[in-house]
Amino acid sequence: MTRAFVAEVEAAGRRLPVRACAYEDDPPVWLFPSIGEYPLYDNFAYGQMLNDELRMQQYAAAVAKHAPGRTVLDIGTGQDAVWALAAARAGAQHVWAMEVIPKSAQIARQVIEEAGYSDRVTVVEGLSTEISLPERVDLCVSEIIGTLGGSEGAGSVLRDARERLVKPDGLFIPHVSVTTVVGLDLGAVTAEPPAFPLFVLDYVGQVFNCLSRPFDLRLCLVGLQDNPARQDLAYLSGAAEVETLHFNGDLQPESTDAAQIHFGKAGRLHGLALGMRLWVDPDGTGDPLDSLIQPSSWTPVYAPLSQAGLPVREGDRFEFTWSTELSDDGVHPDYALTGTLHRRLGPPVPLRWSSGHHSSQFRKTPFYQALFPVE
Ligand SMILES: C[S@@+](CC[C@H](N)C(=O)[O-])C[C@H]1O[C@@H](n2cnc3c(N)ncnc32)[C@H](O)[C@@H]1O
Known part of the structure; x- marks a missing residue:
């Protein structure tokens, strides 16, 4: 009732x-x-994403397939650095993990250190649109897809990444929304x-x-x-x-x-x-x-x-x-x-x-x- x-x-x-x-x-x-x-991600929101089995399966499969041997940028790595770590474990050369929420970036740094990947995953705190990298990467992974496909800014953020941070022939995960x-x-x-x-x-x-x-x-x-x-x-x-x-x-x-x-x-x-x-x-x-x-x-x-x-x-x-x-x-x-x-x-x-x-x-x-x- x-x-x-x-x-x-x-x-x-x-x-x-x-x-x-x-x-x-x-x-x-x-x-x-x-x-x-809005910059309101908390344990509940991150937890919902980690519990989303279909999302996790599809991202995990795509990262395992495309990250080996590549340099990778993970935009919006979140407090669990889940795709940055998945890329490193799959054999990525180096991973740049960007996160705008300071507390999430700090937790991500700890998680990566505890997992033993600090030498291959670098956390960069800030907005991807305001950050430069020492080199363009081969692969960009992100999950900044909103309840409406572009509502979290995926269109403008990933276009900026294409123009400045990713090699001209570089790949993006996800593909289309x-x-x-x-x-x-x-x-x-x-x-x-x-x-x-x-x-x-x-x-x-x-x-x-x-x-x-x-x-x-x-x-x-x-x-x-x-x-x-x-x-x-x-x-x-x-x-x-x-x-x-x-x-x-x-x-x-x-x-x-x-x-x-x-x-x-x-x-x-x-x-x-x-x-x-x-x-x-x-x-x-x-x-x-x-x-x-x-x-x-x-x-x-x-x-x-x-x-x-x-x-x-x-x-x-x-x-x-x-x-x-x-x-x-x-x-x-x-x-x-x-x-x-x-x-x-x-x-x-x-x-x-x-x-x-x-x-x-x-x-x-x-x-x-x-x-x-x-x-
Ligand atoms: C939907 S969560 C995804 C977290 C994690 N990547 C995952 O898939 O479970 C999006 C994350 O991206 C961050 N974010 C969104 N736009 C960003 C940007 N332009 N630069 C850096 N971080 C961003 C948010 O603060 C949030 O932590």
Whole structure:
């Protein structure tokens, strides 16, 4: 049983009312902020990534295949230096392991020393875009893929690495990412609008603190990707692909995509579930990781479009333009979607959604007004 109530989130010296939830047995679909695009990695976040079996298997296989004999750069090595160490163990000549969060870089240094690889793995603390290396490397490994493919800045960060840090014929792991878009009937899987369990409120406050103010932060829906029965009920369409990032090719951090989704069954369209597909091996082999349908450390993002839900039927379609534009920090994209819902019964309906990395909007739409009720 789920109980919804109003709690408070502490942020930037203020206490804000927020819709929260508690549950007894079957966890509902609930909200968690998309935190990877902020410097908020902690034991919980790193632990989620290490426990993500598919991610670990695909990266481990690609690193073991491509690192031997090569010089390697690991961008965002994290506190476990997991791919830097994997590359060294596989026989890389030398590994440069970069990490921007000072505490994570310090722990990574200890972990590497304890593993006995300090002579072959050098930890460099700072942002890869602000660091130079004594030589260009043969292989760049990174896992800075966001809940939306490019939301952690993979497009601009890895283009910079291609231009300055990696040999012209050097390889990148991962290979390609895309952002995926599916129509969502939220009412089919939850009677109550989704809310934050109490333990999540600290993360909401931390994201607000990054900007010293509250804003309409990007939110993930937990409880869909590990539950095929819920996916069957909630996903109304197949997935459209937008924001394609070719890390071993023509990498464009900004793009505009025209796309459409086709509804395969009747339901109420409340919004979109946004995910990412990731091809890890630079040879382009193997199935992609897919965050909309696989349990993973990447959780689907919710793009709310209609609080009441718009009735759709099989054969209806949503045509839209997706834009990925770098925010004024030059790294993290702002996303926007505008489109038209075409239904056989009823006039076309214009719909829009946007999500800025450090948006100035707060309580801008009915969804955020309900989530953060006014004091
Ligand atoms: C998703 S975690 C990945 C950690 C680890 N590589 C793994 O795969 O388990 C991303 C890490 O990259 C770091 N990071 C992101 N962008 C970076 C950049 N441009 N330079 C250095 N570190 C970065 C973050 O602080 C975080 O520790």
